[in-house]
Amino acid sequence: MPSDDDFRRRVRSFLAQHGPAEGWLRDEHGRPPPDDAPNEVRVARARRCLSLLFEAGLGAISWPQRYGGQGLSNRHQVIFNEEAAGYALPLDIFIIGVGMCAPTVLAHGTEQQRTRHLPPLLRGTEIWCQLFSEPQAGSDLAGVGCRAEPDGDGWSVSGQKVWTSGAHNAAYGMLLARSDPGSSRHAGMTMFIVDMSLPGIEIRPLRQMSGVARFNEVFFDSCRLDQDAALGEVGQGWRTAITTLMNERVSIGTSNPAGYGHPASVLAAEARRRGRIDDPAMTDRISQLIIRERITALLGKRVTEALLAGVQPGPEGSLAKLSGTQVSKESAALALEILGSEAVAWDAADSLAASWATVQCSTPGLSIAGGTDEIMRNLLAERILGLPREPKIAARNEPGGNL
Ligand SMILES: Cc1cc2nc3c(=O)[nH]c(=O)nc-3n(C[C@H](O)[C@H](O)[C@H](O)COP(=O)(O)OP(=O)(O)OC[C@H]3O[C@@H](n4cnc5c(N)ncnc54)[C@H](O)[C@@H]3O)c2cc1C
Numbered sequence: 001m002p003s004d005d006d007f008r009r010r011v012r013s014f015l016a017q018h019g020p021a022e023g024w025l026r027d028e029h030g031r032p033p034p035d036d037a038p039n040e041v042r043v044a045r046a047r048r049c050l051s052l053l054f055e056a057g058l059g060a061i062s063w064p065q066r067y068g069g070q071g072l073s074n075r076h077q078v079i080f081n082e083e084a085a086g087y088a089l090p091l092d093i094f095i096i097g098v099g100m101c102a103p104t105v106l107a108h109g110t111e112q113q114r115t116r117h118l119p120p121l122l123r124g125t126e127i128w129c130q131l132f133s134e135p136q137a138g139s140d141l142a143g144v145g146c147r148a149e150p151d152g153d154g155w156s157v158s159g160q161k162v163w164t165s166g167a168h169n170a171a172y173g174m175l176l177a178r179s180d181p182g183s184s185r186h187a188g189m190t191m192f193i194v195d196m197s198l199p200g201i202e203i204r205p206l207r208q209m210s211g212v213a214r215f216n217e218v219f220f221d222s223c224r225l226d227q228d229a230a231l232g233e234v235g236q237g238w239r240t241a242i243t244t245l246m247n248e249r250v251s252i253g254t255s256n257p258a259g260y261g262h263p264a265s266v267l268a269a270e271a272r273r274r275g276r277i278d279d280p281a282m283t284d285r286i287s288q289l290i291i292r293e294r295i296t297a298l299l300g301k302r303v304t305e306a307l308l309a310g311v312q313p314g315p316e317g318s319l320a321k322l323s324g325t326q327v328s329k330e331s332a333a334l335a336l337e338i339l340g341s342e343a344v345a346w347d348a349a350d351s352l353a354a355s356w357a358t359v360q361c362s363t364p365g366l367s368i369a370g371g372t373d374e375i376m377r378n379l380l381a382e383r384i385l386g387l388p389r390e391p392k393i394a395a396r397n398e399p400g401g402n403l
Pocket of ligand 1: 096129130131132133134135136137138139140162163164165166215365366368369370371372373374375378390
């Protein structure tokens, strides 16, 4: 196994060699290049990045070799992340597959499922999506109603999913469905691995206010799955889903200390350029943002260190996620304050200027994706602060329900 120093040198040399030619460089303020390419170009760019990483022995660093990884330690992955943070590697498309689905397949899959699915998933040749949320089941995921009914030696799936990021690019999806029709809430659900090209699946794009359509509605109409499509035990889908959700919050919470807004340094430069930096109220807000960025980075580090010590992700992931969301939203609000109308209207030829408006349109969604702010606060209150649980509201079909 390479020493930390040797490995760091290898990563640095890889990034220095490919960064400029591949367009992975950030600008002098740490901003990534504009992300406005058509979907096919984004996918091709992401796949090329991953394939260059694998060629250099830097793909799936801490994953076991038998599943296509490099077999190195989590420590090596952290070193890679530290070095890559200075660049803008276009790997967002793989966050759901590699960050959430792959750990779930590893934890709950059969050996056959792992060897079949993990290598192409980690290499990005097969993109995955997460089919959990439904119109009536978001925060309250135990309300999932999409049905998987036994059908001969397999299953027949009918129902609707919504907000499915990247379903239009996905070869496979991880589907949470109700497999026991008489069950309610957390019991009677099963997780399935779904080939997204099967008959009976319709994917309809949902256009977001930023203008892009990166998530979808997915309709299942008597879609037939084989018996071995179940991931984890039949009826234990909730347990399997928790693994995905924990990894989701860790992925989001540790991804970028400046969140998805502009870093405080960019806002400070913009305030200076516009003669606003001497306003004490402005200096105070920028200082507060710097402090929050630092806290978010430290929370992310704490989660990473727990993972390095072999501790499974817990509520710390929710804390890091909530903190990152707050930083992003404060950065967006401050940008609006500093730039005024230029944060929402810009010269069409100036693609960098568009990034201000993109931030305004995309940060509100951070309070919702991967668990809402309110749900994160509930989790922290109950699991970290030890406060009493929320009063349970009876479902409509339970005594006291439908009040
Ligand atoms: C950008 C983006 C990408 C997404 N990608 C995916 C994806 O790939 N796959 C997927 O399955 N889903 C995805 N989602 C869906 C996301 O997980 C859900 O939107 C989220 O869980 C909230 O569910 P909901 O929209 O049904 O809102 P609801 O659960 O209906 O919540 C509505 C409001 O009520 C509040 N609320 C609900 N329950 C409580 C409570 N107990 N206490 C206090 N307040 C409460 C919420 O905080 C929220 O403000 C994505 C969402 C976004 C925004």
